[in-house]
Amino acid sequence: MSRTALSVAEDAFRLLVCQPAPLVFDGRPVAGLPDRLLPLDELRTLLVAGAGSEVSDPVWRTLAVRARDDGPAWVVGAVGVALPGLTRMAARLRVAAPGMADDIDSELMAGFLAAVRTADLVPPRVWLRLCWAAWRAGDQARKTDSLLELPADVAVGSRSPRRPYGHPDIVLGRAVRAGVLTADQADLIGATRLGDVLIEQIAAAGGESGSVVRMRRRRAELKLVAALHRGDLALPAVRVGGRRG
Missing domain, CATH: 1.10.10 (Arc Repressor Mutant, subunit A)
Structure with missing residues (x-):
């Protein structure tokens, strides 16, 4: 299977969280998380296991702020934590456009990153709003059928x-x-x-x-x-x- 933006991001995330010095999230201020520093892959596992908005909202507010203020490592970290959700969305979008996996994945991630950088973090349901921005971008890429048409003089x-x-x-x-x-x-x-x-x-x-x-x-x-x-x-x-x- 060809590598897309999401698979490349996963590789970068794995390097970011490898021992002996993984990038960590401070779980102590967030009720419902372990009272310690959490490597981002462990944080991701906890969120995927089922965290309510009372946990995910403060987590994603913090991740977004770190991505905005603290450099590329935290941008990769935020994307890495989001990858399980982004990957599920990409799989759904690809069903109707299996030949556009590269475009869908790239636009999905670009839409998510744009929301991480610009979304209002005060209202609730931060994660869902970030996901919705990503979905809209990926769905728009899926609809660009006209760009896939070959010129009329090309034999098929x-x-x-x-x-x-x-x-x-x-x-x-x-x-x-x-x-x-x-x-x-x-x-x-x-x-x-x-x-x-x-x-x-x-x-x-x-x-x-x-x-x-x-x-x-x-x-x-x-x-x-x-x-x-x-x-x-x-x-x-x-x-x-x-x-x-």
């Missing part, structure tokens, strides 16, 4: 390309040289599809939303698919034993 039947195309990085390079893609478009596809860079990282660096960057990538990918089906990026014929192969 099964056929072999005229020549082998080679490694994906080489294909992207040929697409740039042929004028099918710009260098920036090729870099975006390569970094996010072939590398370990998340859409959210590129969006943050450019001061854009994840959905804008994702739409730009999808348009570039559709141009690349169209060129491949037309044979525009096929390797040139090779002479073998004096004959054209």
